[in-house]
Amino acid sequence: MWTSRLFWKLFLVYGGLNFAVAAMFPLLLSSWQESLLVNQVQDRLEGMALILRAQVEDDLVSGKHDRLDSLARRLAREAEVRVTLVAADGTVIADSDEDIKIMQNHSNRAELIAAAENGKGSSIRRSPTLGIRMLYAAIPVKQNEQLIAFVRLAVRLDTLDEQLRQRQRMLWLCTFGVAVLAAPITYLIVRSIAQPLTALTASARAIRSGDYKRAVPLRSRGELGELGTAFDQMRVDLASRVAELEENNMQMSTVLGGMVEGVLAVDAKRRVLLANRACRSLLAITSPQVAGRNLLEVVRNGDVDAAVNEALTSDQPHTREITLIGPPRRVLSLFATKFAAGSNHGAIVVMHDMSELRRLENLRREFVANVSHELKTPLASIKAYAETLRMGAINDKEHNLGFVDRIAEQAEYLHQLILDLLHLARVEAGQEAFQLAAVDLAPAVERCVTQVKQLAEQKNILLTIVSPANPAKAWADSDAVFTILSNLVGNAVKYTPTDGRVEVRWWLEDGEVIVEVQDTGIGIAKEDQQRIFERFYRVHKARSRELGGTGLGLAIVKHLSQSFGGSVALTSEINQGSIFRVTLPAASS
Ligand code: ADP
Numbered sequence: 001m002w003t004s005r006l007f008w009k010l011f012l013v014y015g016g017l018n019f020a021v022a023a024m025f026p027l028l029l030s031s032w033q034e035s036l037l038v039n040q041v042q043d044r045l046e047g048m049a050l051i052l053r054a055q056v057e058d059d060l061v062s063g064k065h066d067r068l069d070s071l072a073r074r075l076a077r078e079a080e081v082r083v084t085l086v087a088a089d090g091t092v093i094a095d096s097d098e099d100i101k102i103m104q105n106h107s108n109r110a111e112l113i114a115a116a117e118n119g120k121g122s123s124i125r126r127s128p129t130l131g132i133r134m135l136y137a138a139i140p141v142k143q144n145e146q147l148i149a150f151v152r153l154a155v156r157l158d159t160l161d162e163q164l165r166q167r168q169r170m171l172w173l174c175t176f177g178v179a180v181l182a183a184p185i186t187y188l189i190v191r192s193i194a195q196p197l198t199a200l201t202a203s204a205r206a207i208r209s210g211d212y213k214r215a216v217p218l219r220s221r222g223e224l225g226e227l228g229t230a231f232d233q234m235r236v237d238l239a240s241r242v243a244e245l246e247e248n249n250m251q252m253s254t255v256l257g258g259m260v261e262g263v264l265a266v267d268a269k270r271r272v273l274l275a276n277r278a279c280r281s282l283l284a285i286t287s288p289q290v291a292g293r294n295l296l297e298v299v300r301n302g303d304v305d306a307a308v309n310e311a312l313t314s315d316q317p318h319t320r321e322i323t324l325i326g327p328p329r330r331v332l333s334l335f336a337t338k339f340a341a342g343s344n345h346g347a348i349v350v351m352h353d354m355s356e357l358r359r360l361e362n363l364r365r366e367f368v369a370n371v372s373h374e375l376k377t378p379l380a381s382i383k384a385y386a387e388t389l390r391m392g393a394i395n396d397k398e399h400n401l402g403f404v405d406r407i408a409e410q411a412e413y414l415h416q417l418i419l420d421l422l423h424l425a426r427v428e429a430g431q432e433a434f435q436l437a438a439v440d441l442a443p444a445v446e447r448c449v450t451q452v453k454q455l456a457e458q459k460n461i462l463l464t465i466v467s468p469a470n471p472a473k474a475w476a477d478s479d480a481v482f483t484i485l486s487n488l489v490g491n492a493v494k495y496t497p498t499d500g501r502v503e504v505r506w507w508l509e510d511g512e513v514i515v516e517v518q519d520t521g522i523g524i525a526k527e528d529q530q531r532i533f534e535r536f537y538r539v540h541k542a543r544s545r546e547l548g549g550t551g552l553g554l555a556i557v558k559h560l561s562q563s564f565g566g567s568v569a570l571t572s573e574i575n576q577g578s579i580f581r582v583t584l585p586a587a588s589s
Pocket of ligand 1: 540
């Protein structure tokens with residue numbers, strides 16, 4: 001309470017007003033009393049002057065001034081006044097208090113001038129002779145309308161002044177008494193107004209800072225009490241509305257944040273209202289604060305801006321596909337539509353990432369083209385050999401069997417190609433039924449090596465197996481492990497020229513089984529290493545086909561390894577050789 005500015009303001013204003021009203025009494029009364037007292041004294045003096053004039057009129061008219069001085073002195077003594085008789089020219093004839101010989105001419109005295117004009121005159125001034133404030137009253141003495149002299153009486157005002165001062169002191173004392181008595185009453189009244197208002201202010205401040213729990217203390221009655229009740233009800237309503245809004249907001253943020261689609265909302269002036277997480281990531285928006293900023297400044301993409309423009313200027317939703325150069329390069333499908341919420345309107349853009357879909361579409365197109373191409377070549381050979389036989393070569397005893405062998409070879413190649421395609425398709429689609437078990441690498445490697453032994457011997461390639469001291473087992477499907485190894489070992493022998501070396505080794509490392517197939521073959525150039533695991537990608541097209549390769553082997557290796565949570569990597573130098581490294585999860589022993 002004591003710190004409330006309102007309290008002090010009201011208290012000082014009310015207290016000041018009380019005092020001012022009380023102070024008006026002494027101020028007004030003192031001057032009124034003074035004039036009242038002066039008038040009374042003046043009337044008394046004039047009355048006495050009239051009586052004195054009657055007594056001295058004859059002497060003044062006849063010019064007998066002898067006894068006037070003693071008369072004046074006697075009267076003055078008895079009536080406690082000063083008596084002065086002044087001739088019409090201002091010469092003092094008699095004076096009760098002073099020696100007339102030393103007195104100045106009185107013709108310029110205000111009361112005498114007024115008396116000559118109006119029949120009576122008075123004046124208050126400091127007496128030059130006595131140095132005291134005096135009240136003078138004078139009346140003229142006339143004979144046949146001829147001014148002969150003046151009778152002037154004067155009284156000291158210092159006793160009157162003292163009386164007035166005493167009364168004034170009393171009045172001021174009363175004023176202070178009233179003010180002091182009024183202070184506690186003022187305090188109580190002001191407190192009854194200021195206290196509820198201070199409490200309301202504190203509650204309003206608390207609400208502004210988000211604290212809706214603080215109830216308004218409702219002690220007053222009347223209008224202020226009603227105001228407090230209404231305010232408290234408002235606080236409760238506001239609290240529940242804010243909670244509702246926060247809940248809605250949270251739900252909306254959760255939904256928007258969890259959406260895979262990007263959502264961007266802008267107002268009619270193209271200022272960003274919101275951009276969800278997906279939108280920020282798709283449009284690579286790094287700035288944390290986007291709300292309220294200009295759209296182009298935030299997204300820096302003319303296509304998004306154009307889509308928003310279209311939506312804002314049309315009643316129809318607008319769709320378009322845009323490509324972001326990146327990196328990463330992305331294809332986005334935008335769906336922009338106008339919205340109106342109350343007096344606000346703007347546009348909402350929903351964006352889908354089409355990059356993967358478009359990539360898959362491209363892959364499918366490429367794949368279909370590749371498969372067609374792969375099938376076309378052997379089929380064309382088969383067709384040509386069959387045609388040659390039909391045209392008469394069937395009777396050519398020397399070559400006919402050779403042609404049939406070529407047809408069988410191409411048919412075998414087609415068969416292998418289709419088997420590989422089906423295998424790859426099943427692995428990719430996750431349809432291959434794997435039987436996961438702890439697969440010992442040693443027998444699988446032995447089998448692969450046996451498989452290529454003949455070819456290796458033909459090319460005089462030294463095949464080495466380096467097995468680990470402790471048996472390493474991978475957690476995988478044994479057929480799949482064999483497929484992986486046979487592809488890698490087969491390729492190593494295929495792409496290593498005569499007198500080369502191929503080594504297969506494996507070991508356990510950090511809970512993984514690592515298998516490496518190293519050759520001293522032709523190697524693979526850096527630019528091809530990225531693409532070597534793609535379907536139908538061949539570095540040495542002619543040699544691969546000549547050796548019966550389908551171009552699918554490494555793609556199968558990659559997909560199979562990944563199916564078990566593993567991976568495949570390549571290190572290669574052209575004409576130096578290659579190392580294919582397959583990592584598979586180890587079986588826990
Ligand atoms: P392919 O059936 O043609 O061997 P792969 O998918 O197994 O198909 O291999 C793809 C291509 O990678 C091959 O055509 C070949 O050019 C290259 N390649 C694979 N293994 C090796 C290797 N050990 N040394 C050099 N080149 C290889």
